[in-house]
Amino acid sequence: MDTAKAPPPTSDASAALPPWQDPAAEPLIRLENVTKRFGDFTAIADLSLDIHEGEFFALLGPSGCGKTTLMRMIAGFEAPSAGRILLGGEDLVPVPPNRRPVNMMFQSYALFPHLTVADNIAFGLKRAGLPRGEIAERVAEMLRLVQLENFAHRRPHEISGGQRQRVALARALARRPRILLLDEPLAALDRKLRAATQFELVDIQERLGTTFIIVTHDQEEAMTMASRIAVMDHGRLVQVGTPEEIYEQPNSRYVADFIGEVNLVEGVVTAAENGRLVIDWAEDAAPIVTRSDVAAPVGTRVTFAIRPEKITVGAEAPEGAANAWQGRIEDIGYLGNLSTYHIVGPAGRRFKVQSPNRRRVARREFSWEDRVWFAFDETAGLVLTE
Amino acid sequence: MKLSRFNIVSLTLCFAFLYLPILVLVIYSFNASKLVTVWAGFSTRWYAKLFHDEAFLQAAFVTLKVALVSASIATVLGTMAAWVLVRFSRFAGRTLFSGMIFAPLVIPDVILGLSLLLLFIAMNIDRGVTTIIIAHATFSMCYVAVVVSSRLVTFDRALEEAALDLGATPFQAFSLVTLPVIAPAVVSGWLLSFTLSLDDLVIASFVSGPAATTLPMRVFSQIRLGVSPEINALSTILITLVTIGVITTSILSKRSALVRAGEAEG
Ligand SMILES: Nc1ncnc2c1ncn2[C@@H]1O[C@H](COP(=O)(O)OP(=O)(O)OP(=O)(O)O)[C@@H](O)[C@H]1O
Ligand SMILES: [Mg+2]
Numbered sequence: 045m046d047t048a049k050a051p052p053p054t055s056d057a058s059a060a061l062p063p064w065q066d067p068a069a070e071p072l073i074r075l076e077n078v079t080k081r082f083g084d085f086t087a088i089a090d091l092s093l094d095i096h097e098g099e100f101f102a103l104l105g106p107s108g109c110g111k112t113t114l115m116r117m118i119a120g121f122e123a124p125s126a127g128r129i130l131l132g133g134e135d136l137v138p139v140p141p142n143r144r145p146v147n148m149m150f151q152s153y154a155l156f157p158h159l160t161v162a163d164n165i166a167f168g169l170k171r172a173g174l175p176r177g178e179i180a181e182r183v184a185e186m187l188r189l190v191q192l193e194n195f196a197h198r199r200p201h202e203i204s205g206g207q208r209q210r211v212a213l214a215r216a217l218a219r220r221p222r223i224l225l226l227d228e229p230l231a232a233l234d235r236k237l238r239a240a241t242q243f244e245l246v247d248i249q250e251r252l253g254t255t256f257i258i259v260t261h262d263q264e265e266a267m268t269m270a271s272r273i274a275v276m277d278h279g280r281l282v283q284v285g286t287p288e289e290i291y292e293q294p295n296s297r298y299v300a301d302f303i304g305e306v307n308l309v310e311g312v313v314t315a316a317e318n319g320r321l322v323i324d325w326a327e328d329a330a331p332i333v334t335r336s337d338v339a340a341p342v343g344t345r346v347t348f349a350i351r352p353e354k355i356t357v358g359a360e361a362p363e364g365a366a367n368a369w370q371g372r373i374e375d376i377g378y379l380g381n382l383s384t385y386h387i388v389g390p391a392g393r394r395f396k397v398q399s400p401n402r403r404r405v406a407r408r409e410f411s412w413e414d415r416v417w418f419a420f421d422e423t424a425g426l427v428l429t430e
Numbered sequence: 431m432k433l434s435r436f437n438i439v440s441l442t443l444c445f446a447f448l449y450l451p452i453l454v455l456v457i458y459s460f461n462a463s464k465l466v467t468v469w470a471g472f473s474t475r476w477y478a479k480l481f482h483d484e485a486f487l488q489a490a491f492v493t494l495k496v497a498l499v500s501a502s503i504a505t506v507l508g509t510m511a512a513w514v515l516v517r518f519s520r521f522a523g524r525t526l527f528s529g530m531i532f533a534p535l536v537i538p539d540v541i542l543g544l545s546l547l548l549l550f551i552a553m554n555i556d557r558g559v560t561t562i563i564i565a566h567a568t569f570s571m572c573y574v575a576v577v578v579s580s581r582l583v584t585f586d587r588a589l590e591e592a593a594l595d596l597g598a599t600p601f602q603a604f605s606l607v608t609l610p611v612i613a614p615a616v617v618s619g620w621l622l623s624f625t626l627s628l629d630d631l632v633i634a635s636f637v638s639g640p641a642a643t644t645l646p647m648r649v650f651s652q653i654r655l656g657v658s659p660e661i662n663a664l665s666t667i668l669i670t671l672v673t674i675g676v677i678t679t680s681i682l683s684k685r686s687a688l689v690r691a692g693e694a695e696g
Contacts, residue, residue, distance in 0.1 A: 121591050141594040148595050154588035158610045167606075168596030219596065 062286075063096035064272060070133065072097045072255055073118065073223065078127035080113055080279075087113045089279040090127070100249055100256045102266040104302070105276030111259045112151060113279075115225045118257070119148040131223075142171075149216040151227040151259075153208050155200040161211050162187065162196040168219040186214040189244055191237075206232045213241070217248065226258040230265065242269055263303055267291065275299050291351075296430045300349045307355075307395050309348040313340045321427060323348055329390030333366045336427040350425035352398035357385055357410065361417050368419035371395065373410055385410070387418050452669060459662035466657050476663040486664065489648040492559055493628060496644060500566035501623035507567065508574025508623075509616055515575070516582040534572045542569060543636030550637060557639035565637045566630060570623035577622065577683075581615035618679045625675035628668065 063069040071094035080088040087110045095101050103111045116122045117129060120141030129136045136144065147168070156164050165186050169179045187193045190210035195203055200211065209232045216224060229245075230238045246269060249256055260266050266273050267287045274284045275298075283290060283299045294300035297308060311325030311332065321340060323332040325348070332348055340346055361368055369389050377384035378401075385397045397418055403409070410416055433441075459477075463470030480486050515528045534542060546565045550557060589611065593603035609616070631646040638647065645668060652661055 119591075119595055121594075140600075141591070142597050142599055146595075148592075150588050150592060152586070152588050154586065154592035156589060156592070156607055156611075158607075167593070167598075171597035171602065215592075215596070 062271070063099070064094065069096060071095060071130075072099075072132060073136075073257075074128075074130040074133075075114075076128040076130065078114075078117065078124045078129060080110070080117060080122060081125045087279050088117070088124075091279070091281055092127075093274065093281060093284065095255065095257065097255055098249070098253050100246070100269055100271045101258070102270035102273045103257065103259045103276060104261075104263065104266050104273055106302075109276045110279040111276060112227055114276075115148060115227055115257065115259065118223070119146055119225055120144050145222040146225060147216045147219050147221040147223075148225040149212050149227060149229050153200075153212040155208055155211055155215070157200050160197050160199055161192060161203070164200070164211055165215050165218050168215065172219060182218055186218050189217070190214045190241070206234065206237070209233060210241075220252055221254065223255045223257065226256065228259050228261065231261065238265075245269065267303075273303075275302055293426065294349065294428070297347055297349070297428055300426070300428065305352050305396060305398075307350050307352065309350070309393070311346060311348060313342050313344045313346055316340060316342055320422070321346075323427070326389075326391035326393060329369060330367070332425070333422055334425050334427060335422045338427045338429055340427060340429055344429065347428045347430075348425055349428055350420060352384065352396040353382075354424040355395065355397040355418050355420045357387070357397050357399055358417050358419070359409070362419045365419035366422040368417055370415060370417055373412055373414045373416060376410070376412065385416075387416065389418065455662050456666050456669070459659060459666040461659055461662075464659060466659060466662070476659040480660055480663050480667075483660070485643075486645075486648065486660075489643045489645045492562075492642055493644040493646075496559060496562050496566060496634075497624045497627035500563045500570060500627050501620050503563070503567040504570040504574050504623040505616060505620040508571040508619055509578050511571065511575045512579035512582055516579050531572055531575050534569050535576070539630070539632035540636075543633040546633065547636045557637055557642075559638075559642045561637040561639070562634050562642055562644065565633050566623075566627040569633065570626045573622050573626065574616075574619035577619040578612065578615050581612045585612060614682045614685060618682050621675045621679045621682075625672050625679075628672060628675075 063071075073093075073095040075091055075093045078088055078091045079086065091114070103114065105111055113122060117124055118136075120136075120139065123137055131139075131144070156167065159167065162183050165183045166179050169182055174182070183196075184193075187196055190213060192203075192207060192210055192214070195207060200208055203211070209229070213226070213229050216226070226245075230241055233241060242265065245256065248254060258266075258269070270287055272284060272286055273290045275282045275290065277298060283295045285293075290299060290303055294303065294306075300306045301308065309323075309325050309332065311323040313321055314324045314331060315322040319335055319337065321334055321336050321338070323334065323346060325332055334348065338346075356362065356365075361370075371387040371389040373385055374388050374394070375386040377386075381401060382398050383401055385399070387395045387397055389395050395418060458466055458469075460472050460474065461469055462473035462475065511531055515524065515531065518524070543565070546561075546568065547557075550561050555561060585608065589607050590603045593607045594600065598606060629646065630644075631650055634644045635647055635650075638644070643651075645664065649661055649664060649668075652658065
């Protein structure tokens, strides 16, 4: 998981605060207590969210949690059962989809089967009444962007799945909307093309100031591209924050578990002073000592979360580490640049540890069944009370 | 699977029963003799005679006019009905309506003709070409509705939403996206209506007036005076027209099925 990340782009260099932290900033899109019901089923439950101009906002969540439904309400294909959607302060709900400055790339692509690739891309431009020369120019630019220059005159059923996805993307981008909704836009692309398209999207966003709302199942994609991420579950927002916040300070087990890999250890607080908690988690094992802002009095049941890459492995007990235990290597996963160790620690508790491979495989330090020490310091983990 | 001898025989018999009479009719339309049962050499004189027959030309004109106009009306109305039945799936009485639109497919022609006749009399409408057109449009509309709605059911609504999303008005979304995509079904519906109208004898007989005689009506009335080679020639022309209609329809629906397969894949 890539945790190193450039600071979120701010459109205005003088503004020190990102817009979502600035109470004076007007959001571009504001959802106020939006609820969407299909019959008895509640797909979106009392959801409130502000998205600012120029943001690259990622929606993350398991299948069926309501991401597409949320997008469809912003695009205008579903009306909320309750609540309001505001665009630049004005109520968006009564505006029909063809009048909204919003374009959507459909999860199913929805390409027009009777039109060529070029005509699909030109469709929205023609509706906007652009002059012919400009339409041709814009279409050529879009075809270049998605690398489909040689397929301009094919019909959608004559190109591959990944190519169709790129046509859908180009068609949504062509009108240069203020808000672009992308429903899993890159899922069918190979790694290289995906990286190139991600780069292009970020570039487009910076050049045109388009606000992107993107649904993705790929966390890495969300982490690398997004200015903020919203994690959803069953039609609710569980956490909204920058990629760093979501990764380093998940507010719940759900988020910690959903984003990246994590070791979750349950225990009871046995001492709490000066922002330092001592957590008992296994009999006959040294407790976890961690710094935490969480107000957890003695006796509280808590979950301690620690990412695999924050734990170190060694043949000897590390000096000065606040937390160190001995364990047995049960399994090793080789990932090229990294190796994942599954270590059985005290009380049979398994820990996942990730460490960089500084040496060639043949000279690897540890192998199966080795007894090793694993350790982390006081600030490496996070205490979750929920 | 290989055809067994039994299968070959039954298939041959089946097709013989179906097409032998038609074949005989077509052959005798080129007979030089006036006697229908005696072959006297090849000739196209009955066709020539037909095309100099004022009454025949008149009937042909009426038939074509009725078929063209009624098929067009039926296509528009049938497509609209199919659209509403498929799209607005949750209005009150939808099941009743969809049942009702298909009912004329199974109601006997005699009853349909009679009821239309009674309606026209009750409304005091003069019977003639117009009433035949109305009657034909009424029953072929149902066929169009069936053909078009079966296509609309598999039509991906997201296409319309995409069109709206890209700035098309609802009308543009329909005319620029929905209609072109379902066009093969609409054209099949039109051809089917056209063919049905050409074919129809019973309903037309009920609702026509003195000045309006269609070709099937003319054939039927002449038959009662005895079969003439002229009738054979006329029937051959009708059969040819109908065959062309049916073949075009099936080619169109096969082609659109192929396109749909490609669409579903995407
Ligand atoms: N028109 C509808 N009628 C009834 N239920 C619906 C409708 N549309 C969506 N739902 C339900 O709402 C829930 C959310 O659907 P949605 O399509 O928003 O999920 P999603 O988060 O986009 O999932 P995925 O990642 O699989 O695309 C699902 O449980 C779905 O079954
Ligand atoms: Mg979805």
